[in-house]
Amino acid sequence: MMSALFEADSLRSNQHLLNTTIIDEKLVASISGLLNRSKIPCVLWGNYLLTIHGVPSIVDSIDFIVPDGNIAASVLALQNQGLGSCTEPKSCTAIAERRPSPPPAAHFHIDSDFTVSIYKQSSALWFLPNLKLSSKSSSPPNIILASDSQLPPPRLGRGHGKFQNSTPQVYIPSAHCLLEAYIRLLARTHGHRYEFFWMAMITYIEEYVDGDGLLDEASLEARCRAFYSALKACEKPVALLLEDLEASFAGTEN
Numbered sequence: 508m509m510s511a512l513f514e515a516d517s518l519r520s521n522q523h524l525l526n527t528t529i530i531d532e533k534l535v536a537s538i539s540g541l542l543n544r545s546k547i548p549c550v551l552w553g554n555y556l557l558t559i560h561g562v563p564s565i566v567d568s569i570d571f572i573v574p575d576g577n578i579a580a581s582v583l584a585l586q587n588q589g590l591g592s593c594t595e596p597k598s599c600t601a602i603a604e605r606r607p608s609p610p611p612a613a614h615f616h617i618d619s620d621f622t623v624s625i626y627k628q629s630s631a632l633w634f635l636p637n638l639k640l641s642s643k644s645s646s647p648p649n650i651i652l653a654s655d656s657q658l659p660p661p662r663l664g665r666g667h668g669k670f671q672n673s674t675p676q677v678y679i680p681s682a683h684c685l686l687e688a689y690i691r692l693l694a695r696t697h698g699h700r701y702e703f704f705w706m707a708m709i710t711y712i713e714e715y716v717d718g719d720g721l722l723d724e725a726s727l728e729a730r731c732r733a734f735y736s737a738l739k740a741c742e743k744p745v746a747l748l749l750e751d752l753e754a755s756f757a758g759t760e761n
């Protein structure tokens with residue numbers, strides 16, 4: 508198996524090719540493979556994930572979510588694999604205080620601007636019982652392979668699309684699972700500065716994924732579905748929809 512070091516070097520020398528070749532796909536798969544080799548379940552997150560679902564996004568980090576108890580093990584698994592540690596935390600954009608979304612629990616550098624970040628499951632996918640590939644009996648699945656045939660193909664200006672290769676395996680949230688996460692995160696952060704970020708993500712899903720007919724809206728959790736359908740129908744001003752959403756989760760563990 509090729510080392511992550513080789514892949515990181517490839518990426519550094521091919522920055523202009525990012526999002527247009529499978530070089531970055533190989534890097535993502537290599538990181539997933541390193542985590543899986545240490546028996547750490549991991550699911551892709553962040554902007555790279557958006558590009559697989561056909562949302563055009565600027566990718567400056569490859570992000571994975573792991574169970575909360577596996578953060579230290581993830582750092583160990585990725586150490587000494589050609590990724591750099593953070594040498595300038597004061598100027599690092601990955602953990603800048605003013606970044607628009609929550610910072611990762613740990614991160615490595617491919618270069619000063621491109622990172623590999625690890626997030627806790629409790630920060631985004633806490634509502635899932637585990638991060639494993641959904642069994643065929645649970646329909647439709649929350650977690651799928653990045654090479655799933657139902658994902659969009661690569662399209663010019665529309666992101667990476669589905670993976671062309673399936674090894675090492677990379678797991679991702681399905682479109683409805685991703686939207687549910689964004690809506691739950693919006694409900695969690697209503698009234699705080701992160702709410703604008705999650706609202707933007709929901710808008711991207713509506714415009715690109717739902718717009719492509721690739722969202723299984725009926726599979727959304729009931730409160731999330733009520734919010735999303737009202738948002739699409741412009742039933743009320745967004746501020747009132749947000750109040751309704753927050754109220755629908757009040758008193759629950761969201």
Ligand SMILES: [Zn+2]
Pocket residue numbers: 592593594595596599600601602614616
């Ligand atoms: Zn850093």
